[in-house]
Amino acid sequence: MTRTTLKLKPAAKTVRKAPTPRPPPSAARAPAATARTGASRPASPPRAGAPRPSAARPAGTHTPNARPARSGEGPVPRPRTPPKPLPDTGERLSKKVMQLKDCSRKEAEQYIEGGWVQVNGVVVEEPQHRVDRETITLDPNASLMELTPVTLLLNKPAGHTDGLEELTPLNAGSPARTGAPGRKVPPANARALLTPANHWEGDPTDTRVLKRHFHHLEADVELETGATGLVVFTQDWRTTRKLTEDMSTMEHEFLVEVKGEVQPDALKPIGYALKDERLDLPQVKVSVNSTTPESSRLRFAIKGSHPGLIAFLCEKAGLQILGMKRIRLGRVALSDLPVGQWRYLAGWEKF
Incomplete structure (x- = not known):
């Protein structure tokens, strides 16, 4: 039998090399990009509509997320904060009248709503009106006895409702909303005619026209939309009861x-x-x-x-x-009241 002898070489000594320093991230990416694109290959032009690379921003800056402008559009405007309302200056007119007349706040408001108070020569009927250095005068004939409810008589035109419903922008005569073709425009409300401009010059009463006369008016007597003639609006509960309880016999x-x-x-x-x-x-x-x-x-x-x-x-x-x-x-006649105008119910007139 022949024996084979294997000779083992001595193990080589392991030599540890010093670690090679890595380049910074920016420098490490640059050669890779050059290797991918090639030094001799020209850079392709940017595509139409593609965003251009922006310049480097300094640290600490922040750009809000906004929709990029499309081709043909201008810059997207940023929303603006609405200005804060200016605070009210001065004092309420009712407080000034309290000091001037030496009365309660309720009485001062009644003097103002009665049209007895002037601010710089102009009648003001709003107790919440703010005044500062204006001249405030009170009519020497001011009285709280005239703050009685009123009744208005209107000669309603044809095509207006009788005013039993509340006044809304559509039935007040404003244009109807568009959108549905062929939509009918609702008829105007007779309440829209109760304004100082439509007061009849031939009114037999000497009642002063005030803003409060157009508030809390109630209509109780129906009249066809296509008809014209007498329509009653009142603030007096006694007139309302008369027109409702005695309607069947009137x-x-x-x-x-x-x-x-x-x-x-x-x-x-x-x-x-x-x-x-x-x-x-x-x-x-x-x-x-x-x-x-x-x-x-x-x-x-x-x-x-x-x-x-x-x-x-x-x-x-x-x-x-x-x-x-x-x-x-009843016993109240329309008389010579023109169409579309109104007058006050006189004290001697009874339904």
Whole structure:
């Protein structure tokens, strides 16, 4: 048997090399970028719309996150903080009147709302009005006895509601909102006509027009939107109770214009309908006031407020209505009040 002898070489000594220092991060990335792109390869131009590299910002600066401007757009404006309202200066007018008149705060407010106080020669009716060095004068004839509720009589135009609903921007006559084609514009509210500009110059009363006269007005008597005539607005609870509790017995007088010439015999169908117990109609008196070949005027006296009743009776007689006007409510007449204007209810007038 032959033996094989293996000769082992001595182990080489391990020599530890000193660590090679690493370049800074910025310097280490630069050769890598050069190696990827190549020194001889030209840099490609930036694509259209791509954001340009921004210059290095100093440490500590901060740019708010904002939407980058698109091509063709200008810089995005930053939202501005609204200015703070200036604080109110001076004192309330009611406090000044308290010192001037030596009265309570409630009485001072009543003097101001009554139109007895002037600031620099101008009547001011708001107790919260701020004054500082202005000249404040009180009318020597100032009295709190005139702070009584008022009642306004309006000659409502055709196409306006009777004012039983509250005043809103749409039914006050402002343009309707657009968006839906063919949308109908709501009718205007008769309350929108109760302004100092629409006060009748021929008002038989000597009542001064004040801002408080247009507050807390209540309407209780209905009138068709297509009709014109007398409408009542009141601040007096006694007038409101009269117009509601006695409405069924209060007489309403209308002048109705119909098409064509009308003879007394043409009103017989209306009489038959009023006598029909199945219809249960209120008391109505109808007569021919005037007639011409083109049109005729009928007079209706109805107990109570019944919108639509006149149209129903005219349809029974085959009459076409051209116009309708309420000229009297109880014992209060419309008289010569122009359409669209109002006046005060006089002290001697009773419903």
